[in-house]
Amino acid sequence: MPTFPKQKPKLNPTDIFKNVRIVLCQTSHPGNIGSAARAMKTMGLNQLYLVQPQKFPDAQATALATGAADLLENVIVTETLSEALTGCAFAIGLSARRRYLSHENVNVREAALQANRIAAAQPIAFVFGTEMSGLTNAELDCCQLLAMIPANPEYSSLNLAAAVQIVCYELRMQALGGVLEGNSNKAYGLDDAAPELATNEDCERFYAHLEETLLHIGYLNPNAPKKLFERLRRLYSRARLEKEEINLLRGVLTLTQVPRKHKKY
Amino acid sequence: MPTFPKQKPKLNPTDIFKNVRIVLCQTSHPGNIGSAARAMKTMGLNQLYLVQPQKFPDAQATALATGAADLLENVIVTETLSEALTGCAFAIGLSARRRYLSHENVNVREAALQANRIAAAQPIAFVFGTEMSGLTNAELDCCQLLAMIPANPEYSSLNLAAAVQIVCYELRMQALGGVLEGNSNKAYGLDDAAPELATNEDCERFYAHLEETLLHIGYLNPNAPKKLFERLRRLYSRARLEKEEINLLRGVLTLTQVPRKHKKY
Numbered sequence: 402m403p404t405f406p407k408q409k410p411k412l413n414p415t416d417i418f419k420n421v422r423i424v425l426c427q428t429s430h431p432g433n434i435g436s437a438a439r440a441m442k443t444m445g446l447n448q449l450y451l452v453q454p455q456k457f458p459d460a461q462a463t464a465l466a467t468g469a470a471d472l473l474e475n476v477i478v479t480e481t482l483s484e485a486l487t488g489c490a491f492a493i494g495l496s497a498r499r500r501y502l503s504h505e506n507v508n509v510r511e512a513a514l515q516a517n518r519i520a521a522a523q524p525i526a527f528v529f530g531t532e533m534s535g536l537t538n539a540e541l542d543c544c545q546l547l548a549m550i551p552a553n554p555e556y557s558s559l560n561l562a563a564a565v566q567i568v569c570y571e572l573r574m575q576a577l578g579g580v581l582e583g584n585s586n587k588a589y590g591l592d593d594a595a596p597e598l599a600t601n602e603d604c605e606r607f608y609a610h611l612e613e614t615l616l617h618i619g620y621l622n623p624n625a626p627k628k629l630f631e632r633l634r635r636l637y638s639r640a641r642l643e644k645e646e647i648n649l650l651r652g653v654l655t656l657t658q659v660p661r662k663h664k665k666y
Numbered sequence: 667m668p669t670f671p672k673q674k675p676k677l678n679p680t681d682i683f684k685n686v687r688i689v690l691c692q693t694s695h696p697g698n699i700g701s702a703a704r705a706m707k708t709m710g711l712n713q714l715y716l717v718q719p720q721k722f723p724d725a726q727a728t729a730l731a732t733g734a735a736d737l738l739e740n741v742i743v744t745e746t747l748s749e750a751l752t753g754c755a756f757a758i759g760l761s762a763r764r765r766y767l768s769h770e771n772v773n774v775r776e777a778a779l780q781a782n783r784i785a786a787a788q789p790i791a792f793v794f795g796t797e798m799s800g801l802t803n804a805e806l807d808c809c810q811l812l813a814m815i816p817a818n819p820e821y822s823s824l825n826l827a828a829a830v831q832i833v834c835y836e837l838r839m840q841a842l843g844g845v846l847e848g849n850s851n852k853a854y855g856l857d858d859a860a861p862e863l864a865t866n867e868d869c870e871r872f873y874a875h876l877e878e879t880l881l882h883i884g885y886l887n888p889n890a891p892k893k894l895f896e897r898l899r900r901l902y903s904r905a906r907l908e909k910e911e912i913n914l915l916r917g918v919l920t921l922t923q924v925p926r927k928h929k930k931y
Contacts, residue, residue: 440824442818442821443818468821508839552708552709562825563704566832573816618922640904646897657922
């Protein structure tokens, strides 16, 4: 069985994310707090801060958090954004659109990259404004960078938890270094029961069997078999055949050549 | 047949996204349909398909769609996933975890890249299963690729609309990010004229023809044809068949069924 070397993620998300806070400012709907907690936990984050939430704790927050209720229990509620940023080395404000020229504007992917680099050593925060009007000027003044989600200019109204989801997703993607646990960009995973791929010789034997069969049934012209056959060969080559699949296909070919009266069923 | 201009097409999200469907299968909560519509519109997508939604239309769906109510008005509701994929050249199933070894597994970023390349010329779909249990095996059989959101292994339960948000965000990032303008189209050979991929219906007709032929030659047991046939089906699904290749393969099948004495050569 072919084995692939396991690639180690550059950084461990669990370690980095201890240093990453999600700060929600003056959230109106407690349901959004619950949904944001769920979004965070699905990506492995757990440091949730609430600055003057309108209603919290609240049954709706708990309901929408589903399996992330533990994050709500450990929430830190503060009176001011500045308090929520205590100990932070870097704060990134979220915006659906480009606004303050006074701030460096980057997209959320770039922001996550910068955030993870710093969070490897020091606490950082992503700061989200209210559902209706986003961050105030005073809140922005607490941030060193403005991150934008590249929304549809005609309708940029992301739900608060959806914005949190995207930020946390980008943080996780960056922390994993583009390498998924157990997955890469290649077909099939790297671990456990990867199907055994056919060897080059298996494939060549299959192609020979295929060509013979196609000549037998009169599909290929024996005087000019090349072009059609190469198209088919390319198709199968693209599929990256497994050993077992080769066996199945050769079973079909064998039966194709058997006179019909001998057929099994 | 769609042809690619020799000059690189100037792609913008609006053009590409006309060819991108979001298909939600058997959604339980109408609120999730509304939230998914909102998530789509914030990223500039608008082709929403619902396969057997449990409740739709519904006031809660409309309420949560907020400014994306127009997407709900134009929703296409179907009885089967196959219907929702009519005309599609490529379908990508979403999963929170790695599952079927039979499918190529990629992360959602890679999936969005591949999707946009194909959607530049032909319709494609992202397919989402139910809130509770995801995609069924039968639904996965309609997909050529499995895309994963790299969730926290200890809590991977993304809200449906949150998953839709991430997929649509990645599609938008890819479409805006210049990734389509590079010359890295080698996976599909898009440099000159991209081959036209077979549609979902082309593939289904081929599978029906294949099954009939395998029964005819006695390869499949008519009393228990399922398992072997599904292996073969997945193999071809993985190869992402081109329209012309389907014609070649069906030519082989037709000749396989012709009595040998009539053969051409």
